[in-house]
Structures are given as C-alpha cells and as structure tokens.
Amino acid sequence: xxxxxxxxxxxxxxxxxxxxxxxxxxxxxxxxxxxxxxxxxxxxxxxxxxxxxxxxxxxxxxxxxxxxxxxxxxxxxxxxxxxxxxxxxxxxxxxxxxxxxxxxxxxxxxxxxxxxxxxxxxxxxxxxxxxxxxxxxxxxxxxxxxxxxxxxxxxxxxxxxxxxxxxxxxxxxxxxxxxxxxxxxxxxxxxxxxxxxxxxxxxxxxxxxxxxxxxxxxxxxxxxxxxxxxxxxxxxxxxxxxxxxxxxxxxxxxxxxxxxxxxxxxxxxxxxxxxxxxxxxxxxxxxxxxxxxxxxxxxxxxxxxxxxxxxxxxxxxxxxxxxxxxxxxxxxxxx
Amino acid sequence: xxxxxxxxxxxxxxxxxxxxxxxxxxxxxxxxxxxxxxxxxxxxxxxxxxxxxxxxxxxxxxxxxxxxxxxxxxxxxxxxxxxxxxxxxxxxxxxxxxxxxxxxxxxxxxxxxxxxxxxxxxxxxxxxxxxxxxxxxxxxxxxxxxxxxxxxxxxxxxxxxxxxxxxxxxxxxxxxxxxxxxxxxxxxxxxxxxxxxxxxxxxxxxxxxxxxxxxxxxxxxxxxxxxxxxxxxxxxxxxxxxxxxxxxxxxxxxxxxxxxxxxxxxxxxxxxxxxxxxxxxxxxxxxxxxxxxxxxxxxxxxxxxxxxxxxxxxxxxxxxxxxxxx
Ligand SMILES: Nc1ncnc2c1ncn2[C@@H]1O[C@H](COP(=O)(O)OP(=O)(O)OP(=O)(O)O)[C@@H](O)[C@H]1O
Ligand SMILES: Nc1ncnc2c1ncn2[C@@H]1O[C@H](COP(=O)(O)OP(=O)(O)OP(=O)(O)O)[C@@H](O)[C@H]1O
Ligand code: SF4
Ligand SMILES: [Mg+2]
Ligand SMILES: [Mg+2]
Numbered sequence: 001x002x003x004x005x006x007x008x009x010x011x012x013x014x015x016x017x018x019x020x021x022x023x024x025x026x027x028x029x030x031x032x033x034x035x036x037x038x039x040x041x042x043x044x045x046x047x048x049x050x051x052x053x054x055x056x057x058x059x060x061x062x063x064x065x066x067x068x069x070x071x072x073x074x075x076x077x078x079x080x081x082x083x084x085x086x087x088x089x090x091x092x093x094x095x096x097x098x099x100x101x102x103x104x105x106x107x108x109x110x111x112x113x114x115x116x117x118x119x120x121x122x123x124x125x126x127x128x129x130x131x132x133x134x135x136x137x138x139x140x141x142x143x144x145x146x147x148x149x150x151x152x153x154x155x156x157x158x159x160x161x162x163x164x165x166x167x168x169x170x171x172x173x174x175x176x177x178x179x180x181x182x183x184x185x186x187x188x189x190x191x192x193x194x195x196x197x198x199x200x201x202x203x204x205x206x207x208x209x210x211x212x213x214x215x216x217x218x219x220x221x222x223x224x225x226x227x228x229x230x231x232x233x234x235x236x237x238x239x240x241x242x243x244x245x246x247x248x249x250x251x252x253x254x255x256x257x258x259x260x261x262x263x264x265x266x267x268x269x270x271x272x273x274x275x276x277x278x279x280x281x282x283x284x285x286x287x288x289x290x291x292x293x294x295x296x297x298x299x300x301x302x303x304x305x306x307x308x309x310x311x312x313x314x315x316x317x318x319x320x321x322x323x324x325x326x327x328x329x330x331x332x333x334x335x
Numbered sequence: 336x337x338x339x340x341x342x343x344x345x346x347x348x349x350x351x352x353x354x355x356x357x358x359x360x361x362x363x364x365x366x367x368x369x370x371x372x373x374x375x376x377x378x379x380x381x382x383x384x385x386x387x388x389x390x391x392x393x394x395x396x397x398x399x400x401x402x403x404x405x406x407x408x409x410x411x412x413x414x415x416x417x418x419x420x421x422x423x424x425x426x427x428x429x430x431x432x433x434x435x436x437x438x439x440x441x442x443x444x445x446x447x448x449x450x451x452x453x454x455x456x457x458x459x460x461x462x463x464x465x466x467x468x469x470x471x472x473x474x475x476x477x478x479x480x481x482x483x484x485x486x487x488x489x490x491x492x493x494x495x496x497x498x499x500x501x502x503x504x505x506x507x508x509x510x511x512x513x514x515x516x517x518x519x520x521x522x523x524x525x526x527x528x529x530x531x532x533x534x535x536x537x538x539x540x541x542x543x544x545x546x547x548x549x550x551x552x553x554x555x556x557x558x559x560x561x562x563x564x565x566x567x568x569x570x571x572x573x574x575x576x577x578x579x580x581x582x583x584x585x586x587x588x589x590x591x592x593x594x595x596x597x598x599x600x601x602x603x604x605x606x607x608x609x610x611x612x613x614x615x616x617x618x619x620x621x622x623x624x625x626x627x628x629x630x631x632x633x634x635x636x637x638x639x640x641x642x643x644x645x646x647x648x649x650x651x652x653x654x655x656x657x658x659x660x661x
Contacts, residue, residue, distance in 0.1 A: 017491065038483065040491075061523050062495030063479075111494040111521060114435045156614055158355065166351075169434040169517060170380030170550075192494065195520040196434070198380050198550035199594040203605035206596075210604070225495075225523045232596045232605070251601070270524040279557045281532040290479035 005088065006049040007187050007219045008073055008106070013082035015043040015068050041291045042068040044243035045082065047318070050187075053217040055209075057234030057251070059227060059267065063291065065243045066223045067111055070189040073221060074108040104134060107185035109193040111223075113176040117164040123150070123175055124160040131182045149178040154204055170197045177205060181212070191223045206233055227268065231255060236324075239264045242291055242299040245318055248326040260327040263300045298330065306331055339410060340367035341512050341544035342391070347404035349383075349390045356616045360386040360399070362568035368512070370542040373534070375555035375576060377548075378565030379587070381612055384548045385434055387565075388514045391546075392431055393421045408512065427457050430505035434516040434548075439501040440489045446473075446500055447485040450507065457508040472503040477529040495521045502530060509541045516548045531558055552595060556580045561647075564588050567613055567623035574648040584650040586628045622652065630654055 019038040043065040050056050058066050071077040073084055075091050084091045086102045094102055110116040117126055128146045131137050137145040147157040153174040164172055173196040180188060190209075194202045210233065212218040224230050230237060230251075237254055239247045239261065247261040259265045289295050289302055298316050301307040310330050318328040345365050351358040361383040368374045376384050389395050391406050393413065405412045408429065413421065425431070433439055441449060450469035451462060460468075466485070473481035476499040489497055502518055515534070519527045531554070537543045549555050555562060555576065562579040564572040564587065572585040583589045590608040610627035621636040622628070628635070632653065639653050 019487075019491070038486075059523070062477075062499070062521070062526050063493040067493060112435070112437070114437060151611075154611055156611060158614060158616065161355070166353075168381040168385060174380075192521045196380075196517065196550075198378065198591065199552065200591055200608040201380050202550075203594045203596070203607040207604050207607065225521055225527075227524070228596050232601055255601075267523070267525075270528075281528045281535060281557075283529050283532045288477060288479040290483070292480050292483055 005052065006085070007052050007087060008221075009049040009085040009088075010046050010069075010073060011083045011085065013043060013046045013048075013069070013072055013084065014041075014080050015065070015072060015077065016041055016080045038292055041243050041294050043072070044294075046245055048238070048245070048248075050219060050221060052186075052219055053213060054236065055213065055220045055222055055234045057230035057237045058221060058223045058240065059225065059230055059237065060240035061242075061267075061288075062225070064240045065291070066240060067191050069240070070108065070191050070221060070223055074106050074189045075103060076108060104130075104183050105186040106189070107180040107183060107187070108189040109176050109180045109191060111191040111195075113169075113173040113196070114164070116176060117172065117179075119164055121163070122160065123162055123164070126164070126175060127160075127178050127182050130179075131184075134183065136182075136184060145182075149182045152181070152208055153178050154201055170201065173197065174201075174205070184216075185218070186216075187219045187221075189221045189223070192225065193222075194229065195224070195226070202229070209233065239267065242289060242294055244299060244315075244328065245326075246300065246328050248318070250324050253322070253325055260321055260325070260332070261300075261329050262304045262306055262331075264327075266303075298328075340369045340407075341409060342368045342546065343405075343407040343410075344387075344391065345405045345407070347387065347390055347406065348402045349386050349395055349399060350402050351399040353398055358399075358615045359568050359618060360615060361390060362618075364404075364565075364568075364570055366563055366570065366573070368544040368546055370511075370544055371538045372561070373538060373545045373547055373559045375547050375549065375559030375562040376565060377550060377552065377555060377562060377591070379567070379591075379612055380550070381615075382565040383568045383615075384565055385516050388431060388516050388546065388548060391514060392425055392429060393418075394431075426453060426510075427508060428510055429512045429514070430508070430510040432501055432505045432513065432515040432518045434520075436497040436501040437489065439504055440497060442489050444488075445485070446487055446489070446492075450485070450500075450504060453504050453507055468507060469503075472507045473500065475506075475529075475533050476500075476503045477526045478503075495523075495526065498522065499526070499530065502533075506533060506537055509537065509543065511541075511543060513537070513543055513545045514548070515545060517550070518547075519549075519551070519554065527554070534558070552580065552592065564591075567618060568615060569623070569651065570649075571624070571651045572649065578648060584644070584648075584654075585624075585652050586630050586654065587624050590627075 017040040060066055072079050124146050127149050128142050132142055146160055155174055194205050234251050237251050238245055241263045247264045259268050295302055297313045298311040301311040316328045316330045318326050321327050321332050347361055347364045349361040364387055378384055390401055401414055406414050451465040454465040454468050470481045478484050478499055505513055519530055559576045562576050563570045566587045572588050583592055593606050596605055608627055613623050620638045622639045625631045625635040634653055639651050641649050641651050643649050
C-alpha cells in the first residue's frame with residue numbers, strides 16, 4: 001500500500017466456530033441420525049494491513065464475518081489460524097506491560113452497546129474508570145474529564161449519574177463511543193458505531209472522528225452497512241463476502257472507476273438515496289449461501305452472473321489488479 | 336375493512352420521576368395509524384420515540400408512567416387494561432420489534448424453542464407445524480440455512496441475524512399492529528430490501544398497521560405513507576412522506592435533512608444541527624428547538640401552536656404562519 005508502517009496487520013487470519021453436539025444430539029448421532037458437528041467458517045484467511053492515520057471501511061452482507069474480524073483485530077477474540085500484528089509485533093506473543101499497552105491502544109466500539117455496558121455501573125464509572133486506573137486523569141480532574149468526554153458525543157453532564165438502561169438507544173451507543181475514546185486509543189475498531197444515531201448526531205460523531213484523526217493520527221477500521229457514510233470517511237474500502245475479502249480499493253478509485261468484483265458491483269449498485277417516491281421493495285432472488293456450508297470455489301458463484309466452471313471449483317486469489325487495488329475474481333485472468 | 340384507525344394515540348404523556356427531576360420523555364403525543372398504513376416516526380436521538388412505543392404496549396417501568404392520554408387499539412383504550420389482558424394482546428394482536436433484539440430474545444433458549452412458543456401461544460398447532468412456520472419465517476427475513484440456524488442460541492448469530500430473528504418473531508402471527516423500533520439499523524441494503532418487502536406484503540395482505548420508528552430517512556421516504564417528526568417529547572411535524580421529505584416545514588426537520596451526507600462532499604465536514612439536545616428535565620414553555628434554531632423569533636419563547644397548512648399536514652412552529660409560503 002503506502003510506505004507508512006502498519007499499525008495493525010492481519011496475516012492469514014481465520015475464525016471457525018465449531019458447535020459441539022449436545023447430549024441429545026450425540027445420542028441421536030450414535031443411533032445414526034446423521035447429525036454432525038456444525039462448523040461456521042466466519043472468517044477465512046484474511047490478510048490486511050492498516051497504516052497509521054488511515055481510515056479503512058469494511059462492508060459486506062449481514063453475517064459475512066465483519067464483527068468477527070473486528071473482534072480478532074481488537075484482540076478480543078482468539079483466532080483459529082493466523083496472526084494479528086500490532087506495530088509489527090505478534091499480539092499473541094506480547095506480555096506484561098506491552099500487552100497492556102496494546103490492549104489500551106486498540107479499542108473497539110461494539111455493534112451492540114447494550115450487551116457491552118455494565119448494567120450496574122453508572123455512566124461516570126463506565127467512562128471514567130479506565131482513564132483513572134491508567135493515569136490519563138487524576139481523581140480530582142475526573143468529573144471534568146468525564147463531562148468533556150460526554151460533551152464530545154453530544155451528551156449533557158447531567159446524564160453521568162444514570163445507569164445504561166435509563167437511556168435511549170442512540171444515547172447508549174454514544175456512551176460506548178465515549179468510553180472507547182476516553183482511554184485515548186491509537187486504533188479504533190468501530191462496529192456499526194453510528195448505526196443507532198439520527199443523521200445530525202451521526203454527522204457530529206463523524207466530524208469528531210475526523211478531528212481526532214487530524215489531531216492525533218487516530219487510525220480506524222470502520223465497519224458499517226451504510227455505504228454513503230463509508231464512502232464519506234474511508235480512504236480505503238474493503239468488501240467482504242462470506243468470510244473472505246473479495247475486493248480492496250482506495251475509495252476514490254472505487255467511486256471513479258467502479259468496483260471490479262461482481263459482488264462489489266452488485267453491492268454498490270444499491271446505495272439508497274433519499275428518494276421521494278414510495279416504492280415497492282423486491283425480495284432477494286435465489287438462495288443466500290451460508291457460512292455453515294460455504295460453496296466450493298468462489299463463494300459468490302451461486303449468485304454471480306458471470307460464473308464459469310472454474311469458479312465452481314477453484315477459489316480465486318486476492319490479487320492486485322491496479323496499483324493499490326485488489327480483487328478476487330477469475331475474470332481478471334481472462335483479459 | 337373498517338376505516339376507523341387500528342391505533343389512535345391521543346395526547347399521550349409518559350414521564351419519568353427521577354431523583355434529579357421529572358423527565359418528560361413523551362409530552363402530549365397524538366397520531367393515528369389506519370389498517371394497512373405505515374406511519375414513519377423519525378426524530379432526534381432521545382426525543383421519546385421508543386418510549387412512545389413502550390407506552391402503547393404498556394411496557395414503561397417505574398419510575399416512569401403514563402401520566403395522561405389514551406391509547407386506543409381498535410377503539411378500546413388499552414391503557415386501562417390489566418396486565419393479563421395486555422399480555423394477551425402483545426405478541427398476538429400487537430407485536431413490537433425492539434431497538435435491541437435481546438429484549439425479544441431469551442439468551443439461554445435456542446431460536447426454535449422461542450419461535451415455536453410464539454406460534455403456539457397464538458394458534459393450536461402441532462410442534463412440527465409450528466417448527467415449519469418458524470423455518471419459513473426465518474427464510475422470509477433472508478436467513479440462509481434456516482433449519483440449521485433454528486438450532487442456534489442468540490449469541491451464535493451475527494448482530495444483523497439477531498435483528499432479523501426478532502423481526503421474524505414479530506411478523507409470524509400476522510398481527511394487526513406492529514411497532515417496529517429501528518428494525519433494520521445494521522442491515523445491508525439487499526437484506527433490508529427483503530425485510531421491507533415482507534413488511535409491505537403484511538400491510539397489503541393482512542391489513543396490518545405499522546408504526547415504523549427509524550432515523551434512516553432514505554428508508555422511510557420509500558416505505559412510509561405518512562411521517563411524524565419528534566423533537567424533545569413532542570411531534571413537531573406530520574404529513575405525507577413525500578411532503579415532509581420534499582418540503583419540510585419545521586426548522587428541525589430541515590436541519591435533519593440537511594445533515595444527510597451527499598456524494599459530492601467526500602471527506603469534508605458534515606453539516607450538523609448546532610448545539611445540544613435540550614435536557615428533558617426542565618423544559619420551559621417555549622419551543623424546545625428555539626436555542627438551536629436559525630430562524631428563531633422572540634415569539635418562540637411562548638408555546639408554539641400547531642398550524643395546519645393543509646389537511647393532514649401539521650407543524651408545531653410559528654414560522655409557517657408568519658412566512659409567505661414559497
Ligand atoms: N428509565 C429512565 N429514566 C430516566 N430517563 C429515561 C429513562 N428511559 C428513557 N429516558 C429518557 O427518555 C428520553 C426518551 O427516550 P427514548 O428511548 O424514547 O428516545 P428515542 O427517541 O427512542 O431515542 P433513540 O433514537 O436514541 O433510540 C431520553 O432522553 C432518555 O434519556
Ligand atoms: N460465538 C459464535 N458462535 C458461533 N457462531 C458465531 C459466533 N459469533 C459469530 N458466529 C457466526 O459467524 C458468522 C459471522 O458473524 P459476524 O458477527 O462476524 O457477522 P457480521 O458480518 O458482523 O454480520 P452483521 O452485519 O449481521 O453484524 C455468522 O454466521 C455468525 O452466525
Ligand atoms: S470468480 Fe467467478 S463466480 Fe467469483 S465473482 Fe468472479 S466470475 Fe463470479
Ligand atoms: Mg456484526
Ligand atoms: Mg429509541
């Protein structure tokens with residue numbers, strides 16, 4: 001990519017969730033019911049490097065593995081295979097002080113704020129505890145520190161005595177954002193971080209993210225289903241399909257030259273716009289493949305209008321098709 | 336089909352009596368939803384949209400309570416019903432899709448157990464039949480390999496899948512009224528279109544009335560028949576979806592529409608409405624938006640009356656009255 005050293009790098013990163021049979025299932029299997037252990041191939045050999053100060057957008061269908069990839073990169077979920085490097089060092093081999101430093105430097109804003117906030121802690125503790133423990137503020141300055149963090153995400157200081165259940169959905173998700181920013185991270189995984197906010201507050205949070213990047217070189221992996229927002233803030237966009245990266249390109253190139261991969265083309269064709277017409281929505285055609293049973297070859301072949309015999313057998317590699325642009329599609333071999 | 340509304344909310348007030356003071360989360364909200372109609376409810380984060388939904392279902396917990404107003408479901412005021420009768424309505428004739436899917440889903444039960452239970456609470460059918468309906472409902476919300484996903488626990492699903500299971504549970508008994516609270520926040524466009532298609536089918540075929548709460552203006556402009564805009568506990572503007580999106584009358588609605596990122600401002604700062612959401616603790620009499628409004632007048636310090644520029648088109652702002660319409 002660029003010459004700047006990577007803050008975060010993923011090498012051959014995979015995650016499989018194996019569901020063991022429960023007792024009833026085991027008995028049934030013994031009796032020949034054909035029940036087997038289920039394996040979800042959530043993330044399949046992902047290679048990715050993110051440079052300091054870069055904003056990388058990650059998009060793809062619901063269930064394609066975005067959150068799983070984000071959680072592995074944030075060091076919150078062990079990988080089945082592969083490594084995550086933080087500033088060139090394998091996170092799994094860090095210990096003591098350097099492990100703690102990496103843990104603080106890489107923060108995640110969760111897709112589901114409710115489950116990620118301690119229901120029995122007041123907001124002042126949720127946002128203020130970690131910065132106090134790690135010496136980013138003093139006990140005397142803590143109230144002002146917390147107020148400032150809340151104000152940045154548009155929450156009034158009066159909210160800090162409340163518990164998470166006493167907030168609206170969008171207010172709760174902003175508490176999650178304030179908590180992550182309060183420890184002054186270097187790298188932020190934002191998993192649908194602004195999905196629950198109205199557009200004006202979305203704009204405020206996006207502006208805040210861009211300011212932090214300008215002032216502190218904060219680096220982002222920005223997971224979102226909202227292509228409009230991703231196109232607005234990301235330098236580079238990654239498109240995932242069923243656990244694999246299918247295309248990676250600078251945002252400007254993706255918009256100006258159009259996507260290369262057939263799935264990316266289908267996805268970007270559907271960016272919704274503020275239409276003024278009531279319209280009839282159409283159902284999805286054909287069956288959506290599942291990561292429980294990914295199709296062989298190119299994962300996209302059952303839905304791809306260009307699929308050939310080779311696509312059904314051989315998985316296409318993610319290869320450079322132009323400087324800085326990668327795509328995983330056999331069509332690129334034919335030209 | 337009758338022409339009387341399925342749901343009629345009249346001057347609803349739901350307040351939270353906290354130690355810091357009274358939070359007037361919903362403060363005089365009125366609207367109707369007719370059979371087969373979709374009413375979009377949009378508005379600022381924290382403006383009282385979810386609490387409006389909870390109030391309709393009788394799900395407000397202390398220290399909050401409905402202090403006045405009526406909620407008529409098919410002409411019956413359901414704020415007067417006892418807890419048992421209300422429970423009978425919920426999940427049967429009235430369904431809610433919560434903003435947080437884990438409010439619908441029980442984390443320790445498999446999806447099939449939860450769905451079969453919902454079906455059998457409504458209809459006397461065998462386990463096999465109920466399971467088949469559950470499988471069908473999951474495939475209609477775009478979940479691949481539904482028969483295998485039925486055996487999963489909620490935590491084994493992605494965020495968007497959990498959201499879709501909650502939608503499937505709400506739609507499965509074809510209720511008369513659905514209250515959908517940000518149901519598609521984390522869904523990509525293709526799957527979102529599938530869900531919106533199912534919602535439209537339900538309205539068309541069953542005459543289900545829907546209150547669709549969302550901040551996604553692109554979705555609501557394409558889905559809703561009418562839109563109501565909420566700000567600080569009150570509805571500040573209503574009209575048909577086309578009118579509200581094309582010619583917003585309230586300065587808050589205008590600011591909201593102006594914040595949508597457009598394609599040609601990549602990387603630039605986005606427009607945000609200046610200032611902060613007002614505290615719902617000590618709201619004065621005047622217009623709650625006045626402190627942030629670019630068109631504020633001295634008279635905005637008094638409570639603005641509701642103007643009705645055309646039938647069914649309402650706005651709680653004095654501006655449209657003093658301005659000559661363009
Ligand atoms: N238990 C509670 N105690 C005190 N205040 C509360 C409580 N629950 C909600 N509120 C307040 O009531 C107001 C309305 O909340 P509500 O959840 O209805 O907002 P909303 O419009 O759904 O917002 P969002 O779009 O962010 O979900 C909010 O300002 C919230 O802080
Ligand atoms: N703890 C788990 N156990 C089993 N399967 C899991 C677990 N967590 C995730 N999965 C599976 O891994 C796949 C990828 O899930 P993930 O949450 O990463 O998707 P996602 O791209 O974030 O989707 P969404 O947009 O809906 O949030 C899904 O099929 C999901 O069911
Ligand atoms: S490799 Fe084949 S199936 Fe896959 S996207 Fe390319 S053409 Fe389509
Ligand atoms: Mg996710
Ligand atoms: Mg809400």
